[in-house]
Amino acid sequence: GTCADDETCSDVGVCEADTPAPICEADYADCTEADFVAGDMTTATETIDIGMVAFAPYDPKCLRIAVGQTVSIEAMGSHPFQKVCAEDDVMDAQSPSSSTVTFTLTTPGYYNYKCQFHGSMVGNIHVVAP
Numbered sequence: 001g002t003c004a005d006d007e008t009c010s011d012v013g014v015c016e017a018d019t020p021a022p023i024c025e026a027d028y029a030d031c032t033e034a035d036f037v038a039g040d041m042t043t044a045t046e047t048i049d050i051g052m053v054a055f056a057p058y059d060p061k062c063l064r065i066a067v068g069q070t071v072s073i074e075a076m077g078s079h080p081f082q083k084v085c086a087e088d089d090v091m092d093a094q095s096p097s098s099s100t101v102t103f104t105l106t107t108p109g110y111y112n113y114k115c116q117f118h119g120s121m122v123g124n125i126h127v128v129a130p
Contacts, residue, residue: 022109024085029112029122035062036126042066047102050123052079052115058123066130070104073113079121084112087127 003015010016039060041048051059052074065071075081077098083091087109094101096116105111105127115121 022087024087024110024112025124026110026126028084028110029057029061029124031062031124031126036064038062040064041069042128042130044069047072050074052076052121054079055118055120058113058121061123062126063123064126064128065105066128067106067108068104068130069127070102071125072100072102073123074100075115079118080116082114082116084114084122086111 003009006018007015008018039062041063042065044065047070048063048065050063050071050073053059058073063071073081075097080096080098081094081101082096086092088107090103090105090107091101091111091113105125108127108129111125111127113123113125
């Protein structure tokens, strides 16, 4: 038999749904594949902290994590967190926020964010399947 256009045949002959293409920008915050490799935290077992650097990109700016990992992004009244794009609605409940935000990311893809007031303060999280 054959699989539908949005499916792939597995090694055992079963049609499986294709993973949807990311809707957010992979290169947001000028992130490259090398940047995501340098910021790879897919083996971390605790919450991953993303620090704020006033008027500069978040640290780490380009972060790669696995599905199910939790990140904490530092924010404050003068530097509130703002979602730019997310693969799902996990960032919506706290956007914009004037205090540190914490998310457990469960959908593969990219999560682009910035400081609401300062365009140079940007970050990008690449979530990959484990």
